[in-house]
Amino acid sequence: MLFNSIAFLLFFPIVCVLYYSIPSRQVKARNLLLLIASYYFYMNWEPAYALLLLTSTLVTYTASLGIGHFEEKQKKKACLISSIVLNLSILFMFKYYQFFSSNVDVVMQLLGMRIYFPEFNLLLPVGISFYTFQALGYSIDVYRGSTKVEHNFTRYALFVSFFPQLVAGPIERSNRLLPQFRQRHRFDYEAVMAGVRLMVWGYFMKLVLADRCGLYVDSIFNNVEKHNGGSFLVASLLFPFQIYGDFAGYSLIAIGVARVLGFQLMENFSRPYFASTIGEFWHRWHISLSTWFRDYVYIPLGGNRVGRLRNYFNLLVTFIVSGIWHGASWTFFCWGALHGMLLCVEKAFRISKTTYSGVEKLFHWAVTFVLVCFAWILFRANNLSEAVLVIKGIFTHLGTPKPETANFIAIGLALTLLLGKELAEEFKWPIRNIASESGLVRHIYLVLMIAYIILFGVLGGDQFIYFQF
Amino acid sequence: MFVAIGLFSVDRMGGMAMWWVNQHTQDTSGPKIKYLVNDVHEDVLLMGTSRCNLHYVPSIISDSLGLSVYNGGIDRSNNIYAHYLILHHVLAIHTPKVICLEVMTYDFTEEADPFNTVTFFAPYFGINEGADSIFRLAGKYWKYRVSHLYRFNAKAVSNIAGLVINKQKGEDHGYIPCPHPAHYPSSLEHSNTPEKVDRMKLEYIQKFINLCQAYKIKLVFMISPMYTAVDEHHYDVLKTIAQRNEIPFLDYHTQGLYLDHPEYFKDVEHLWDKGARLYSSIFASDLKRILER
Numbered sequence: 001m002l003f004n005s006i007a008f009l010l011f012f013p014i015v016c017v018l019y020y021s022i023p024s025r026q027v028k029a030r031n032l033l034l035l036i037a038s039y040y041f042y043m044n045w046e047p048a049y050a051l052l053l054l055t056s057t058l059v060t061y062t063a064s065l066g067i068g069h070f071e072e073k074q075k076k077k078a079c080l081i082s083s084i085v086l087n088l089s090i091l092f093m094f095k096y097y098q099f100f101s102s103n104v105d106v107v108m109q110l111l112g113m114r115i116y117f118p119e120f121n122l123l124l125p126v127g128i129s130f131y132t133f134q135a136l137g138y139s140i141d142v143y144r145g146s147t148k149v150e151h152n153f154t155r156y157a158l159f160v161s162f163f164p165q166l167v168a169g170p171i172e173r174s175n176r177l178l179p180q181f182r183q184r185h186r187f188d189y190e191a192v193m194a195g196v197r198l199m200v201w202g203y204f205m206k207l208v209l210a211d212r213c214g215l216y217v218d219s220i221f222n223n224v225e226k227h228n229g230g231s232f233l234v235a236s237l238l239f240p241f242q243i244y245g246d247f248a249g250y251s252l253i254a255i256g257v258a259r260v261l262g263f264q265l266m267e268n269f270s271r272p273y274f275a276s277t278i279g280e281f282w283h284r285w286h287i288s289l290s291t292w293f294r295d296y297v298y299i300p301l302g303g304n305r306v307g308r309l310r311n312y313f314n315l316l317v318t319f320i321v322s323g324i325w326h327g328a329s330w331t332f333f334c335w336g337a338l339h340g341m342l343l344c345v346e347k348a349f350r351i352s353k354t355t356y357s358g359v360e361k362l363f364h365w366a367v368t369f370v371l372v373c374f375a376w377i378l379f380r381a382n383n384l385s386e387a388v389l390v391i392k393g394i395f396t397h398l399g400t401p402k403p404e405t406a407n408f409i410a411i412g413l414a415l416t417l418l419l420g421k422e423l424a425e426e427f428k429w430p431i432r433n434i435a436s437e438s439g440l441v442r443h444i445y446l447v448l449m450i451a452y453i454i455l456f457g458v459l460g461g462d463q464f465i466y467f468q469f
Numbered sequence: 470m471f472v473a474i475g476l477f478s479v480d481r482m483g484g485m486a487m488w489w490v491n492q493h494t495q496d497t498s499g500p501k502i503k504y505l506v507n508d509v510h511e512d513v514l515l516m517g518t519s520r521c522n523l524h525y526v527p528s529i530i531s532d533s534l535g536l537s538v539y540n541g542g543i544d545r546s547n548n549i550y551a552h553y554l555i556l557h558h559v560l561a562i563h564t565p566k567v568i569c570l571e572v573m574t575y576d577f578t579e580e581a582d583p584f585n586t587v588t589f590f591a592p593y594f595g596i597n598e599g600a601d602s603i604f605r606l607a608g609k610y611w612k613y614r615v616s617h618l619y620r621f622n623a624k625a626v627s628n629i630a631g632l633v634i635n636k637q638k639g640e641d642h643g644y645i646p647c648p649h650p651a652h653y654p655s656s657l658e659h660s661n662t663p664e665k666v667d668r669m670k671l672e673y674i675q676k677f678i679n680l681c682q683a684y685k686i687k688l689v690f691m692i693s694p695m696y697t698a699v700d701e702h703h704y705d706v707l708k709t710i711a712q713r714n715e716i717p718f719l720d721y722h723t724q725g726l727y728l729d730h731p732e733y734f735k736d737v738e739h740l741w742d743k744g745a746r747l748y749s750s751i752f753a754s755d756l757k758r759i760l761e762r
Contacts (some may be wrong), residue, residue: 400651404629405634406496447475451483454618455625 001044003253004206004459011041012257019261024184031158031181038163042126049125052090057160059086060135061153064142068149080143084136089131094124098396099328127167129325133292135160140296147175154179162255168250170268170288177265185262195259197442200449201421202252208456209414211247213238215458216404216411217380224386228399232390240373241415244272246375249284271422273372276308276364278342278353281372293322312347316340328381331387335378342371410456476702484617485630491592496631498543498589499624500561501643506558506593511539511642514559517571519544523739524571524693526749527642532751534760536566540643547586548575549673550603554590556677560684566608568637568681569689576674577706579665584609588623646742648737657728660697668705674707678714691719691760694727694748696737699717717759719752726751 001008015037022029043050063083067076092100101117108115138159141147150156159178165171220227220235227235251268258265268288275281282290294303299316316337321337346352351364374391381387424431491499501522513536515525521542541555552570559565584607594604594613604610613620621628639646669733681688690711692704701723711718726748727733733744740748 409630410626427542443471443475446472447479450476451479451618454480454616455483455487455622457622459619459622 001041003250003257005205007044011037011262016260020187024186026464027182027184028154030185031154033153034163035158035161038158038161038166042161042166045126046123051398052094052125052128053161054157056090056132056135057089057157059083060160061150064139064149065151067139067142072372076143080139083139087132087136091128093120094128096328100276108203130169130171131160131166133289133325134171136248137171137292137296138178141174147173147178150174150178162258163262164254164261164263165265168247168254169286170251170254170266171292172265174286177263180263188262191262193442193446195261196255196258197446198259199253200256200446200453202249202254202256203453203457204414204449205245205249205252207249207453208245208410209418209461210242210249210458211458212243212411212414213245214400214406217242220402221380221386221390222384224381224389224393227393227402229393229395229397230399230401232393233398234401236373236377236390236394238378238411239274239376241411241418243376243379244269245414245418271426273369274422274426275368275372276361276367276370277344277346278339278371279352281368282339282343289322289325293318293325297321308347312344315343315347319343330384331378331381334384334387335375338375338378342375351432379383413456480616480618484620487618487621487625488592489629489756490632491624494537494628494631495599495635495637496624497636497645498546499628499631500637500640501541501543502555502590503595504539505541505555506596506644507562509541509559509563509565510537512536512565513538513567513569514565515540515542515569515571515643516555517542518546518548518551518571518573518575520693520695520738521571522643522645523647523735523741524745524748525569525752526644526746528644529746529749530753530756531642533750533757538642540641542571542643543589545586545591548573548583548607549577549670549677550584551587551590552576553673553680554587554600554603556680557597558590558593560599560680561597564684565686565687567687567756569691569756572690572692572704572707574663574704577666577670578663583667583670586623591620591623594620614714626721635762644745647735647739647745648698648742650741653731654696654734654737655731657731658697660676660695660699662700662703663706671706671710674710675714678716679712682708682714687760688714689719689756692722692754693724693752694733694740694744696728696734698725698728698730699723717753719759721748721751 001011012244015033015123018033019030022033023031039050039053042053060083062078066079070079072078097120097393104115105117138150138156143151150159155178158181159172159174162177164174217235217239220231221239224232248269255265255268256285266288268286270284270287272281272284298314298318300309301317303314304311306314317340319336319340320333323332323334323339326332377390378384378387381390423429492503494500511527513530513534515521515527515538516528519542522540522544523542525540526541527538527540531736541611543551543555546552546555556568584603587603587607588609589608590600594601601610604613625697637645678688690707699722703719703723708718708720710716721727727740727744730744733740733747735741
């Protein structure tokens with residue numbers, strides 16, 4: 001079920017009414033309702049996928065019980081490793097097997113040999129990377145002793161499958177979300193309205209900004225042979241806003257939906273395009289994933305408490321893994337590797353966000369923005385050869401871009417709104433206070449934003465980009 | 470409660486404001502749809518998508534036939550559903566003597582979203598039951614019933630931009646000349662014969678024909694030049710329907726008209742003004758012959 005579908009706009013109010021009609025002291029009943037709702041939400045894509053979700057839940061639940069039960073470190077480790085191996089095997093089979101087998105086949109052919117891999121026509125289950133990582137994070141936390149073992153299966157299953165963040169995050173940590181399933185959540189009108197406002201802004205980012213940019217970007221990147229460098233350049237400048245609007249929009253809707261039900265999810269984006277270094281960008285972009293990789297990949301590799309070269313290696317490995325997490329394709333590999341290399345360069349030259357101020361900072365912001373946009377070309381292109389074609393086109397055949405006047409006007413208006421809001425937040429302009437203190441202003445804002453989305457949104461029910469990961 | 474009442478009020482007032490914009494815009498298709506719904510009175514009505522809009526010069530055809538002609542082709546109107554919807558609006562106020570429908574592969578092949586562009590006509594929702602039947606088919610009926618603002622979603626930006634940018638310059642009875650392109654199509658490619666036929670679209674072509682027959686309108690199908698090579702059986706599905714209903718079928722694409730003149734095209738699917746004027750003369754004389762039979 002997509003957040004931007006009529007089905008969800010019917011489903012969510014029904015869940016809310018049922019949820020709040022159960023007294024807040026009956027936490028178990030409420031959790032059970034949310035668990036059923038979450039599985040129903042997920043099964044709307046493909047009922048069979050729910051078996052994978054259940055498998056991942058059972059594996060990590062059992063392994064974590066084992067970790068908590070055994071005293072010997074070896075046995076604890078065996079439980080953790082079996083949980084990691086089983087979960088990553090499922091992920092590998094559904095997401096990476098095809099990519100792996102075809103690439104091994106190519107290498108073998110170059111060596112004059114053939115390996116015949118069995119073929120499976122498996123569809124990638126929605127959100128598998130998200131819930132697998134969330135469940136694995138829990139197992140590792142239990143092993144490290146940073147979170148307690150959850151014995152209540154309903155509560156744990158809800159932690160893995162909680163519908164607001166099930167299919168595209170934020171990837172929550174067990175010590176943040178699990179305790180909330182033990183708390184009473186009384187109906188709080190202000191909190192509900194705050195959640196609704198977040199949802200509406202999320203819908204704006206997705207339906208007006210991202211999907212309008214997507215109309216242009218997709219028409220160019222899906223037909224690269226028919227367009228010139230000018231169109232590539234415009235599409236490459238719009239895609240960063242498409243993916244930001246799409247993913248940050250989804251995250252905001254998820255956070256808003258959870259807030260309406262009384263839950264707090266972690267912030268996932270913090271005005272990423274205001275970053276003045278690549279390092280800062282990763283502190284602002286997909287925060288739940290970048291901190292996951294920091295805590296469960298980068299630090300276990302040694303983090304920055306190692307020699308310089310080893311530190312660069314750790315960074316590179318972490319970002320390549322992060323790239324491949326997004327998809328089984330060389331474009332994602334290169335995108336991750338490029339970000340890793342840029343971070344190594346920043347480390348080598350000791351470039352950090354606190355180093356500069358004023359005009360220098362502005363210059364660094366511009367350089368960072370251009371580099372991030374450039375890297376997004378690799379991320380968006382359908383394959384590496386098309387990415388090269390786009391980059392080459394921008395530098396060698398810069399002609400007049402394909403015109404889409406009406407769409408450009410709509411995008412310009414949406415970007416102005418987004419920029420205004422983010423500038424006010426970034427530089428703490430006093431106008432924020434008017435919006436946050438006046439109830440009337442908040443309600444008028446809500447009405448006008450909904451009307452704006454109805455009029456200018458692309459309301460065809462398009463998928464969110466991050467669902468494919 | 471405040472939000473619900475506020476939203477209802479803004480939706481209705483916004484709907485009224487956007488209706489005004491829609492009625493005063495000078496964008497590409499707004500004035501044409503308005504004319505077709507309210508004012509069309511010509512003897513010959515040309516219908517179709519952008520290929521109709523850009524390829525038929527009414528004054529040339531009118532001079533040849535001695536009948537009044539209006540080019541009702543609407544950019545990106547895409548397929549038979551949109552044509553059927555417009556036909557209902559036209560017949561509510563006027564019965565043309567002849568309707569010439571520019572058909573194309575989209576009129577009979579499967580598409581991911583065949584109703585994508587019927588949303589262009591949503592501002593006129595609720596005034597013609599026959600036209601609204603297409604909105605029901607597209608699953609949009611109740612959305613348009615509930616929200617007045619949503620009816621303007623598909624063309625809101627274009628309509629607003631049309632208040633300041635006049636895209637109707639040089640308009641000739643619905644025809645808006647396409648200027649000289651920056652470059653012509655560079656290579657002639659072969660277009661495969663479509664395989665996946667959409668049965669429901671065929672049903673609506675038949676409904677379109679039946680409606681014309683009920684109003685005793687002479688119907689002609691045509692396919693104007695395109696800069697692609699196709700097999701002779703490319704349009705057999707449409708030709709079979711035309712033959713069964715005794716509808717004249719003028720196919721200039723399969724016979725390869727202008728394939729030796731890429732300079733008449735602005736892209737592989739569209740002629741620019743020069744090509745359109747030359748083609749209109751050929752079409753006019755062929756149509757005259759058909760009407761004189």
